[in-house]
Amino acid sequence: MSDQPITPVPAHEPPYYVAVFTSLRTPDASGYDETATRLGELVQEIPGYLGEDSARTPGGLAVTVAYFRDLAGIEQWRRHAEHRAAKERGRRQWYDRYSVHIARVEQSHSFRRTGTP
Amino acid sequence: MSDQPITPVPAHEPPYYVAVFTSLRTPDASGYDETATRLGELVQEIPGYLGEDSARTPGGLAVTVAYFRDLAGIEQWRRHAEHRAAKERGRRQWYDRYSVHIARVEQSHSFRRTGTP
Numbered sequence: 001m002s003d004q005p006i007t008p009v010p011a012h013e014p015p016y017y018v019a020v021f022t023s024l025r026t027p028d029a030s031g032y033d034e035t036a037t038r039l040g041e042l043v044q045e046i047p048g049y050l051g052e053d054s055a056r057t058p059g060g061l062a063v064t065v066a067y068f069r070d071l072a073g074i075e076q077w078r079r080h081a082e083h084r085a086a087k088e089r090g091r092r093q094w095y096d097r098y099s100v101h102i103a104r105v106e107q108s109h110s111f112r113r114t115g116t117p
Numbered sequence: 118m119s120d121q122p123i124t125p126v127p128a129h130e131p132p133y134y135v136a137v138f139t140s141l142r143t144p145d146a147s148g149y150d151e152t153a154t155r156l157g158e159l160v161q162e163i164p165g166y167l168g169e170d171s172a173r174t175p176g177g178l179a180v181t182v183a184y185f186r187d188l189a190g191i192e193q194w195r196r197h198a199e200h201r202a203a204k205e206r207g208r209r210q211w212y213d214r215y216s217v218h219i220a221r222v223e224q225s226h227s228f229r230r231t232g233t234p
Binding site: 006007008009010011017018020022023024026053054055056057059061062063064065067071091095096097098099100101102103104105106107108109110111112113 | 123124125126127128134135137139140141143170171172173174176178179180181182184188208212213214215216217218219220221222223224225226227228229230
């Protein structure tokens with residue numbers, strides 16, 4: 001959920017799952033950052049959570065990809081009470097529109113420049 | 118590939134495919150923008166291409182999700198000569214590291230605020 005300069009989540013051995021969440025926000029950001037930080041902590045407690053890549057354009061399009069070892073982890077996160085409450089509030093307050101795509105990774109690879117630490 | 122304020126690609130009827138590309142760039146950006154623009158045009162010629170969501174953090178992490186109706190479209194894009202040449206140049210020049218995750222969408226939904234045009 002942050003805009004920190006982090007490294008991409010590496011490719012894992014398929015199969016695993018991605019949850020792609022793309023969104024445009026409303027102008028009402030009150031409470032958003034606190035909730036995003038809290039959810040970012042909670043999701044790390046989900047068994048099989050593998051990490052997240054997230055970025056936002058200056059125009060406000062946010063693209064977040066969360067990686068999970070299996071669908072059970074995604075389902076557990078989807079049913080998580082605080083996550084559900086946050087999504088409810090998000091639809092009421094923070095999001096103008098969003099899309100969610102849950103997908104099973106069939107192929108993956110990573111590249112790292114030689115000599116990169 | 119651009120940072121324009123665009124709307125998220127909507128959920129389609131599963132199954133369809135996502136190609137998630139996350140990357141960190143090197144300081145050498147010469148030729149990058151021209152190539153990205155050209156590839157952004159070419160990919161639209163791929164049958165079953167459904168669109169793309171893309172954003173980059175201030176720290177340089179880029180997250181791009183391209184959507185395709187089927188794996189054949191992804192394979193055709195992967196084999197495309199100009200795309201292959203660009204990837205080759207990318208590994209030589211533009212990318213410090215990247216990950217690619219090809220995944221089959223099993224569930225999806227979109228939200229749009231009531232009254233949003």
